[in-house]
Amino acid sequence: MLKNFWYAIAFSNEVKQRPTRLEIMGKQFWAWRMANGQGAFMRDQDLITKQPLGNARAEGGVLVAENGQRYAPDGSGRALAYPVKERYGWFFVFLGDLPEAGRMPIPDLPYLEDPNLKYGRIQGDFPWKVHYARALENGMDAAHAPFVHGGAFGNPDEPEIPDYDIAVTPGSGIATIFLKPTPSKGLWSRAYSSKKRDTLVKTRAGYWMPNLSILEVNLPFGQLLVFNAHVPVNDMRTVSKYIALRSFFTGGWANRNAHQRVIKIFEQDRVIVEAQRPEILPFDIGAELHVKSDALQVAYRRDRRAAFEKGWGLYPRGKQADDVEIPSPFLAAVS
Amino acid sequence: MFMNFWWPLAASARVGQKPLRVTALQQEFVLYRTTNGAAQVLSDLCVHRGGALSDGWMTGDCVVCPYHGWEFATDGACVRIPANAQGVPVPKKARVDSYPTVEKNGWVFGFLGDVASAERPPLADIPALDGANARRGSITWNAPYEHVIAQIGDLQNSAFLLSDEFVDLPAALSDERATNTEWGAGVTANVNLPKRITRRLGGLVSREETAPEIRNASVLLCAPCVTVHTLGQTRAVMAHVPVNATTTITEWLIEQPIPKADGAANGLEKMRRQIETTPVPDSAIGAALKRINQAAAKHGWSIDSELISAEYTNVKAVVIPSPARREVPELAAAWVLKKVPTRLPDF
Numbered sequence: 001m002l003k004n005f006w007y008a009i010a011f012s013n014e015v016k017q018r019p020t021r022l023e024i025m026g027k028q029f030w031a032w033r034m035a036n037g038q039g040a041f042m043r044d045q046d047l048i049t050k051q052p053l054g055n056a057r058a059e060g061g062v063l064v065a066e067n068g069q070r071y072a073p074d075g076s077g078r079a080l081a082y083p084v085k086e087r088y089g090w091f092f093v094f095l096g097d098l099p100e101a102g103r104m105p106i107p108d109l110p111y112l113e114d115p116n117l118k119y120g121r122i123q124g125d126f127p128w129k130v131h132y133a134r135a136l137e138n139g140m141d142a143a144h145a146p147f148v149h150g151g152a153f154g155n156p157d158e159p160e161i162p163d164y165d166i167a168v169t170p171g172s173g174i175a176t177i178f179l180k181p182t183p184s185k186g187l188w189s190r191a192y193s194s195k196k197r198d199t200l201v202k203t204r205a206g207y208w209m210p211n212l213s214i215l216e217v218n219l220p221f222g223q224l225l226v227f228n229a230h231v232p233v234n235d236m237r238t239v240s241k242y243i244a245l246r247s248f249f250t251g252g253w254a255n256r257n258a259h260q261r262v263i264k265i266f267e268q269d270r271v272i273v274e275a276q277r278p279e280i281l282p283f284d285i286g287a288e289l290h291v292k293s294d295a296l297q298v299a300y301r302r303d304r305r306a307a308f309e310k311g312w313g314l315y316p317r318g319k320q321a322d323d324v325e326i327p328s329p330f331l332a333a334v335s
Numbered sequence: 336m337f338m339n340f341w342w343p344l345a346a347s348a349r350v351g352q353k354p355l356r357v358t359a360l361q362q363e364f365v366l367y368r369t370t371n372g373a374a375q376v377l378s379d380l381c382v383h384r385g386g387a388l389s390d391g392w393m394t395g396d397c398v399v400c401p402y403h404g405w406e407f408a409t410d411g412a413c414v415r416i417p418a419n420a421q422g423v424p425v426p427k428k429a430r431v432d433s434y435p436t437v438e439k440n441g442w443v444f445g446f447l448g449d450v451a452s453a454e455r456p457p458l459a460d461i462p463a464l465d466g467a468n469a470r471r472g473s474i475t476w477n478a479p480y481e482h483v484i485a486q487i488g489d490l491q492n493s494a495f496l497l498s499d500e501f502v503d504l505p506a507a508l509s510d511e512r513a514t515n516t517e518w519g520a521g522v523t524a525n526v527n528l529p530k531r532i533t534r535r536l537g538g539l540v541s542r543e544e545t546a547p548e549i550r551n552a553s554v555l556l557c558a559p560c561v562t563v564h565t566l567g568q569t570r571a572v573m574a575h576v577p578v579n580a581t582t583t584i585t586e587w588l589i590e591q592p593i594p595k596a597d598g599a600a601n602g603l604e605k606m607r608r609q610i611e612t613t614p615v616p617d618s619a620i621g622a623a624l625k626r627i628n629q630a631a632a633k634h635g636w637s638i639d640s641e642l643i644s645a646e647y648t649n650v651k652a653v654v655i656p657s658p659a660r661r662e663v664p665e666l667a668a669a670w671v672l673k674k675v676p677t678r679l680p681d682f
Contacts, residue, residue: 131649137384143403143417143418144402144403146404146417147401147402147403147404147417148401148402159404159417159418160417160418160419160420160421161418162420163420235649236649271390271401272386272390272401272402275386275387275390276384276385276386276387276402277363277380277385277387277652278385278647278648278649278650278651278652279649280649280650282650282651286671287651287652287671288382288383288384288385288671289382289383289426289428289429289671290383291383291416291418291419291426291429292418292419292423293418293419294383318650319649319650
């Protein structure tokens with residue numbers, strides 16, 4: 001796990017005034033919303049007693065532990081607290097001790113804040129037993145579609161990935177790949193006329209450090225966008241929180257079908273990604289063999305590696321350790 | 336756990352055209368049959384993204400990784416990368432370890448190691464139990480395989496397992512003899528089965544009595560983990576394969592004059608407490624395995640499973656090296672996945 005990034009860890013509408021306990025990076029936290037609406041995020045552990053806070057409740061601006069002890073979310077209390085920002089419908093927390101000026105900002109994602117875009121939108125959770133970086137690589141992988149999703153959106157007869165360009169910015173890479181289309185099934189086949197079948201499909205796939213991915217499929221009948229925040233619950237578990245936009249069948253009546261399609265795709269991936277070894281994506285670029293079509297995944301691994309080399313790896317071997325805390329910028333400011 | 340042995344990885348009947356995953360020595364392997372029926376053992380770990388080949392399928396004689404469709408031939412070389420443009424050569428590094436595979440008397444053996452054939456311990460000498468009365472099955476133990484073998488290799492326990500009616504222990508043994516070879520050991524004795532009384536509860540209570548009898552019993556140990564058992568006319572072959580340092584799967588074939596529906600399953604289950612919780616008895620077979628393993632350790636064949644558990648689990652994939660790593664110099668730089676760490680021999 002890497003520190004010093006803004007991690008999308010929940011959907012904004014999941015965080016309420018009543019505190020919710022969440023496991024992130026193998027540790028327990030509290031997320032809640034103060035009276036003014038501002039989100040707060042705090043470790044579920046008293047810094048002095050090392051005990052969890054029990055059935056905590058929010059009161060005024062602070063979190064009150066079961067034993068009555070009060071904890072302020074600005075670092076002035078006895079628990080590690082972390083900065084919170086909200087964007088795109090996700091709840092972002094800054095996990096690390098880098099001062100604000102040095103932080104890579106929350107990235108500007110395309111489409112999600114475009115007021116003119118009249119797309120159908122759904123969001124949801126897919127929990128699975130994978131490391132978040134394996135999930136992320138899978139979420140932006142075009143080459144696996146013909147084998148894992150054949151018929152759904154991969155074309156088993158056209159598995160070749162043509163050379164593609166990657167738009168690289170610090171902490172992000174977006175590839176544009178032109179693929180042969182797959183005939184659609186079910187409801188979507190009604191939007192799929194025969195004369196559109198020979199057109200190459202522009203596909204975009206990419207990532208933003210540390211845990212966001214995008215897959216943009218421009219089907220002959222419209223656009224489908226799947227954004228994912230791959231939330232690292234611990235080394236072996238991830239919840240992929242997806243936001244899926246579609247330019248066709250934008251009405252709410254098609255949401256159920258859209259959800260089913262996303263989940264079906266994820267379930268096909270589950271079998272494969274849960275079996276990958278080693279479970280944790282290696283920091284060593286040479287630990288696995290890459291071919292040309294893996295350029296995007298290699299770019300992501302390089303960004304991960306660069307962060308690791310800055311000393312941002314939380315756990316020396318990559319595995320979580322119970323005795324290592326994620327440092328808080330507030331505490332750094334105090335000390 | 337030791338490399339450079341012929342490990343019995345599965346009963347032949349379990350290996351087919353659909354790839355089969357087998358975990359042994361803390362590693363995953365894929366077993367399958369080619370179109371001509373020959374069994375093959377490969378490392379299960381795709382060199383590309385660590386996908387499990389055993390979740391894939393066969394195309395001709397190639398096993399196909401389910402993630403990106405890479406096709407691996409029986410020698411472990413990848414022969415097709417579907418995402419590559421036509422005509423782009425497959426890199427030399429696109430390969431997995433392929434292990435020499437032999438099928439004998441109902442078992443598929445993989446040579447898990449890299450030493451030349453002249454240096455390899457022999458294949459286990461096992462009888463074919465393929466009669467109509469043969470039964471097979473498996474059981475998983477929470478115990479190291481050395482403990483399982485020491486217990487099941489004990490003549491009294493073996494007699495208990497193979498007897499048609501379970502003998503009250505201890506059965507008296509006489510005329511015990513032991514033999515030792517470089518990679519094996521054997522014990523034989525006469526088992527004096529006591530008079531047995533069976534009560535059957537039906538509409539009426541009936542009582543049956545069997546006369547005391549003497550049966551010849553033997554246990555043969557074949558390195559690295561096979562035991563061959565006889566009791567009178569009953570014969571069994573068991574492969575006690577370590578999944579890891581603390582878990583063992585015993586796969587067994589048994590042939591009984593009067594076959595029981597469950598084969599040896601019930602008897603093995605009855606031994607669970609003894610195998611998983613009691614200290615290892617000082618059986619001749621247990622001692623022989625210790626001797627053989629010490630010899631293997633001196634060769635440097637001991638896999639450092641503690642190091643793997645502590646440092647590599649979930650973080651770094653390692654594989655048991657195959658003979659091609661030593662035998663094919665032009666592939667020296669082609670192995671992306673590192674070899675399992677071994678312990679230095681104690682001197």
